[in-house]
Amino acid sequence: MRFFIFFFLTFQGVKVEEIQISGYIGDSVTLPSKADPSWVLSKVDWSIFTNNTWIATFDNGKINTDRRTEYKGRLTLDGTSGDLTISNLTQRDAMTYTVDLVNKNNVDKVNKIILTVKEHLQQPKITKIHFPATTDGCTFALKCSSPDDGVDFTWDVKPSCPHWSSSQTGASELVVLSSSSVNVNCTVRRKEEKKTTVWESSCNGPKESPKCVRGYGWVAAIVVFVVAVIVLCMKGKRKLFKLFM
Incomplete structure (x- = not known):
């Protein structure tokens, strides 16, 4: 059902905000959902790839961050803000993430977060x-x-x-x-x-x-x-x- 909501919003030309975020290999980084602070979230879906593969979800108080083995034990999802934290970053984490937010009034918002992963400065x-x-x-x-x-x-x-x-x-x-x-x-x-x-x-x-x-x-x-x-x-x-x- 959520996939159809996202597809419908994209097809209808709803504006999707893109946010650039960078982190360093081995560190943690928080991907901001950019949810309206006044919203009370009922659903949050974080996904990757063009087929919207879920990696973390929040649905009426229940959080699931174990949907993909490559992220197992490395994700923390905030059910209030919708923000997603990835720990122990690797170069493979550098990609575009999509977050689909739904509030208690069934208003939907979609944002994309483009994550760049860098190496720390080395000793001269x-x-x-x-x-x-x-x-x-x-x-x-x-x-x-x-x-x-x-x-x-x-x-x-x-x-x-x-x-x-x-x-x-x-x-x-x-x-x-x-x-x-x-x-x-x-x-x-x-x-x-x-x-x-x-x-x-x-x-x-x-x-x-x-x-x-x-x-x-x-x-x-x-x-x-x-x-x-x-x-x-x-x-x-x-x-x-x-x-x-």
């Missing part, structure tokens, strides 16, 4: 490119890479040292001039998510409390720049020169 990887030690300290170059698309890179050097960085798609490089060991953080961000990897230099410079080269002013800046040019040219990235021509 720091690799050493160049690390020459001198009697005054070290000048080192690092590369931070991420397997994820659309991320922004930021570096944090403690204590603060003369340094230079450059980012491109999927990676960022850093050159630091230091008189002793320093801690370096590489952080990748994508919208609300961020992940940080920490790297500590093992500089064999002067045996004193960690500090950076100071007091050299423009000389230190030139040294950092020159080392950056050398490192990147070693990797075939001569385009750096063009930036300063």
Whole structure:
């Protein structure tokens, strides 16, 4: 009977609202039914596929969320709001869901929820490119890479040292001039998510409390720049020169 109600409403051109929702693999996500808050629901049917295969139903106080084996134990249906929560998301859950709502006055409403399932941001990887030690300290170059698309890179050097960085798609490089060991953080961000990897230099410079080269002013800046040019040219990235021509 409910299928015929849905078919009739669709055939008659009743407006169906589409809602975009996203979640992450392994997390939970709630699909909103968009039921009118003033409604007292008598029936709620959540379905998938074009043949409206039911996965969760609410009928006069009775809830059934065990209609499909692939969702068994992962669905929670709210009989008051009509919202459906899916836990332990998998990539297979990414699809369009249809909810058919009927209130106590036998008024019907149909909405579609399009669920996108994403992977969480992964930890960035720091690799050493160049690390020459001198009697005054070290000048080192690092590369931070991420397997994820659309991320922004930021570096944090403690204590603060003369340094230079450059980012491109999927990676960022850093050159630091230091008189002793320093801690370096590489952080990748994508919208609300961020992940940080920490790297500590093992500089064999002067045996004193960690500090950076100071007091050299423009000389230190030139040294950092020159080392950056050398490192990147070693990797075939001569385009750096063009930036300063």
